[in-house]
Amino acid sequence: MGRPGLSVDDLQLRLTQDEDWLRDFQEALNRSATLTTSVSSILDDFRRESRAFQREQQNVKKLLRMKCATHLDEYLEKMNNLKEAISFFSSHATYKSQLNHMKQIFETGCGYLEIEFGNQVKSKSISLYPAKILECLDEEFEMPSFRLPNLATIKDTENINKMATWLLANSSSCTQFLGYYSACRSDNMLKTLNAINEHRASRTSKSHFVKFALKKAAGKISEKPSIFNITSEIMDLKRNTNEVIHKDTPITPVLFTLSVLLTLVQLETEACAAVFGNVKVEASILRQVMVHPLSTVLNHNLKLVEAFEGDFETVMPLTKFLMKHTNQIRSLCENIGEGETFARFKATVNHRSVQLISEFVDHLTNDNSRFVPEDGNVHHVTSKTINFLKLLAQNRPVVGYIYEQDAVCSNTFGMGVNLRNKSGTYSDQALGALFMYNNLSYISMCCVRDKSLMSTLNANNDGQLLSFYESEIEEYLKRYLISWTKVTAVFLAYSHSDERKAAKFVYSNFNKEFEKRIKELVLKPYAEFTSRESSQMAELELDRQLKYDADAGYEMFALGRGMYKELIRKEEFFVVLIGLDNAGKTTFVEQFKANFDKTYTKRHPSKISSTVGLNLVKVDCGRALINLWDLGGEEGLRSLWKTYLEECHAIIYLIDASNLQRLEEALDSLDLLTGVEHAVNVPLLVLLNKCDQQETALSDESTSNGCNGLSQERLCYERIRAEITEKFNQIHEGDLAIMSTSALENLNVQKSANWILDAMMTRSMQNGT
Structure with missing residues (x-):
């Protein structure tokens, strides 16, 4: 019998379930399609973003x-x-x-x-070959300025300058490129300096290098007579009068490396200015660039000089070179912290030079050789001595310099050690300190009184000798005053004001008694003299009388003491020196001080840099003391002017007359005076500086015939004077003077000093101050 079929109800249930499943499936398909569309849209957006x-x-x-x-x-x-x-x-x-x-x-x-x-x-960057530099040096290893353009160490700086300028202006966090530059340029300098030692060490090039250098040192060759203006007759004369037997010693490379170093420093300064065009950045970069080369040269050369065994003839060119460039090299060394190394190097060269001369003299004096020429001719000792004397005569300033330096250094050092040893013999430390105080005060007083002695001592102590003694005197005075703490402790122990008043009364009485005793010692004998002489003249009926009696003597004593105090007192003034940067203010200060202090050694213009902040100089002008406040003129520093203008007795405003493009800026800067009530009444001196330069038309001679012949860019003196006068009359009410000057040539510097002194002293008398 067959399987029974599903009932209608079961079939209906099954169909219902299938419909539900199909409906859910359709919804899932719809959601999947929606999700697919969304994913596709996201992918499209991602592809677009990726492509962008x-x-x-x-x-x-x-x-x-x-x-x-x-x-x-x-x-x-x-x-x-x-x-x-x-x-x-x-x-x-x-x-x-x-x-x-x-x-x-x-x-x-x-x-x-x-x-x-x-x-x-x-x-x-370009590394220079030592032979190329050597060819450019003159007979004294100096680099003529017209040779420098042929020795560029960097080429085509246009793009480098653009990059540096952009980085400095637009990215404060980017400083690595400055390190790149300093490291690269420092290595470039070292390559040239190391090549000198390689030349000397190389057996193939050593002979040519040393002979060429020695001949140049002796002045025996000149590859371009037309440039150095050396004729064959002069060359023959050099051969005959300066025939020096040179040896292959370390001194020649020492001299050459120093000369090359100074040349490279000058070239690097120019290169740095071409690349950065920023003074502050250039100063920092140059310091970093110089550290390794300068330190290497100094330490290497110091070892060579210490190990040198030879004669004075060979070391003399180095001594002469150092004498000429001491300030320049010392300044470079101090900037990188090698000042002590250079001082030791210089002292070693000077001491070794003196030692070699002394050895020659000792050998000459104690020569026990019995050799004499058989034919009775000139002894070799005689000829050698004459040649040596010729060398000393031809280089008299050098010889005097090294002997002076060595003697001063030895004697001052020995004297200091001697005094300290003697002070140690005192059992009382206070007496030892007082001994040192008195001796150092005496030395300081002698130095101040004897200008030649001060000049000699300062030459060996960088001009800091007097300040050194003053600091030592102050230190020993403090040590001595410690012994008085027991005395002062007694007064400090007084708890009541009456006790302190009593102590003050005791000291006051002591001072009065002391003055009374002095009067008795001085005036009592004079009173007895006047009484005796007056009675004798009365007895003789003479018509002559003593001009001053005893009472007048007492009055004269008091008057003389007051007059002495007044006479030795000098008025002290404070003068503000302002102006734009690079106007020549610091050069003016150097010249101003040198005009009144003949022992002061001016800094070379090439060593003077822009003032940052304040440069304070005190000058004794004879009839008054002037404190010059040299203020920085850069735009960021001009806000400081107001502080000093409120306290000054006079104002000097310096204008760069050779830079007419900044004249308007210079005049606009004077608006700062309007905000300072005190400044508008004090004497004001306007100096048109750098009138000696050919680019300016401010010399008085050029104005005698008006402005004829001058270009539109070069204003005549009278026109500029009129503009300045109009500007100052609007903002200033005190005394005003306008002068053309040249701080570099010392033109009208003394005249300006006299005017400012007269104006301040006149105003001081009028105000009763």
Whole structure:
């Protein structure tokens, strides 16, 4: 029998279940289609974002791959655009994600620019060969200024300057490129300096190098007579009168390395200025560049000089070179912390030179050799001595210099040691300190009184001898005064004011009694003399009388004491010296001080840098003391002027007359005076500096015939004077004078000093101060 069929109800149930399943399946298909559409949309958006990001990456890579040598301007323009975009996104919070992305791109671009800067500096740097530099030096190993353009150590700085300028102006966080530059340039200098030692060590080039250098030191060759103006007759004369037998010693390379070092320093200064064009950055970079080369040369040369065994003839050129360039080399060494090393090097050269001369004299005096020429001719000792004397005569300033330096150094040092040893013999430390105080005070007083002695001592102590003695005197005075603490402790122990008044009364009575005793010692004998002489003249009926009696003597004593105090007192004035940067203010101060203090040694103009902040100089002008406040003139420092203008007795305003483009800026800066009530009434001296330069038309001689013949860019003196007078009359009410000066040539510096002194002293008398 067959399987029974499904009932209608079962079949209906089954159909219902199938319908439900189909409906659920259809809904699942619909959801799947919706999900597929959403995923497709997301994928499309992702692909679009990816393509945009890839394009952006390609643009960045293209930007970073761009060669600065050919596309630098375009590169920097794109970097500027990035910076502007960052600035825009920073002001809109909705673009925070884009802002971070842009910053990352900008930092990457700056990093690449720094690397490219380093690569460019390295590829553009040129190492000079020692032989090429040697050919340019003159007979005294000096580098003529007209030779420097032929010795460039870096080429084509245009792009390097653009990169450096952009990095300094647009990225404060990027400083690595400065390290790239200093390291590369320092290595470049070392290559040239090390090549000198390689030349000397090389057996193939050693002979040629040393002979060439020695001949140049002796003045026996000149490859370009037309430049050095040396004729064959002069060369023959040099051979006959300065025939020196040179030996292959370490001294010649020492002299050559120092000369090359100074040449490289000058070249590097010019290169640094061409690359950065920023004075503050240049100073910092130059200090880093010089550290390794200068330290290496100093320490290496010091060892060579200490180990030198030879004669004075060989070491003399080095001594002469050092005498001429001491200030320059010392300044460089002090900037890198090697001042002590240079002082030791210089002292070693001077001491060794004196020692070699002494050895020659001792050998000459104690020569026990019995050899004499058989034919009775001139003894070799005689000829050698005559040649040595000729050498000393030809270099008299050098010989005097080294003997003076060595003797002063030895004697002052020995005297100090001797005094300290003697002070140690006192059992009482206070007496030992008093002994040192009195002796050092006496030495200081003698130095002040004897200008020649002060000048000699200062030459060996960098002008700091007097300040050294003053500090030592102050220190020993403090030690001595410690012994008085027991006495002062007694007064400090007084708890009541009556006890302190009693102590003060005791001291006051002591002073009165002391003055009374002095009067008795001085005036009592005079009173007896006047009484005796007056009675004798009365008895003889003489018509003559003593001009001053005893009472007048007492009055004269008091009057004389007061007059003495008044006579020795000098008025003290404070003068503010202001003006734009590079106007020549510090040079004016140097010349101003040198005019009144003949023992003062002016700094060379090349050693004078821009004043940062304040440079205070005190000058004794004879009839008064002037404190010159030399204030920095850079734009960021001019805000400091107001503080000092409120306390001054006079104002000196210095204008660079050779730079007429900054004349308007100089006049506008004077508006600072209007905000200081005190400044508008004090004497004001306007100095038109640098009138000696050919570029300016401010000399008085050029104005006698008006402005005829002058270009539009060069204003005549009277026109500028009129503009300045009009400007100052608007803001100033006190005494006013306008002068043309040249601080460098000492033109009208003394005249300006006399005017400012007269104006201040006249105003002081009028005010009763």
